[in-house]
Amino acid sequence: MGIFDINKHRYDYFYNFVTVVEGLIPVDICDNLTDRVNIIISQGVIDHVKHSGLGTDAVSDLGGEYNHHIFKGPDIRTYLPELNAIYHSIVPLISLITCSDAVISPYPLSDINIKAYPPGGGTLGLHYDTNGITVLLFLTENTEAPLRMQIERSHPSKKENWIEHKNIYAKKGALLVMQGRKTLHDSEPTITEQKLSVVYNFYERHDTYRHEDFDGFVYYGKEPRKLNK
Ligand SMILES: [Fe+2]
Known part of the structure; x- marks a missing residue:
């Protein structure tokens, strides 16, 4: 892993839209959290998101398939409070990597x-x-089941822009920081493995915009309106 190289992370974040800080959390803590996540899912208290073809432009979605259990903000704070502590404690790290005034999300369901x-x-x-x-x-x-990113590229020597495809496989304890507004992405379907991603939403202090239909779509499969309607 080597010394933490802030310039490499900034470079990757700005020019490749993503960077990964490996080994943020020790493996044994991840395993303990995984065990607890699976116990909670087996108790039937966590929503299963399963829908396809509902996405629209207004919620920046191309209408693909969704199949996963989702712990929402209140579930995390009830069952896995240390993940909330990590969320708050990485604000300075996220500000440093993104060179921005990063703030935690003001939306308690999706933070x-x-x-x-x-x-x-x-x-x-x-x-x-x-x-x-x-x-x-x-x-x-x-x-298996990598995060798949589509990165738009252009160069003055080329007539047309092109898409670079990048696959990132989950590494236990790694923290990924992404410009998700600028790059189309999905999660390739799992085959035999379970994949667990903690999703931390951050915003910039001056821009905490979120579409009002978004949480209903993502969490409850409610059909969102289109833009300008
Ligand atoms: Fe995303």
């Missing part, structure tokens, strides 16, 4: 989530994020 992708088709449809800064903490180590 912290866990997306728990079950083996055998756990997935998340192609979308842009609506919050300014997206941060993921991976609790599992995966050899």
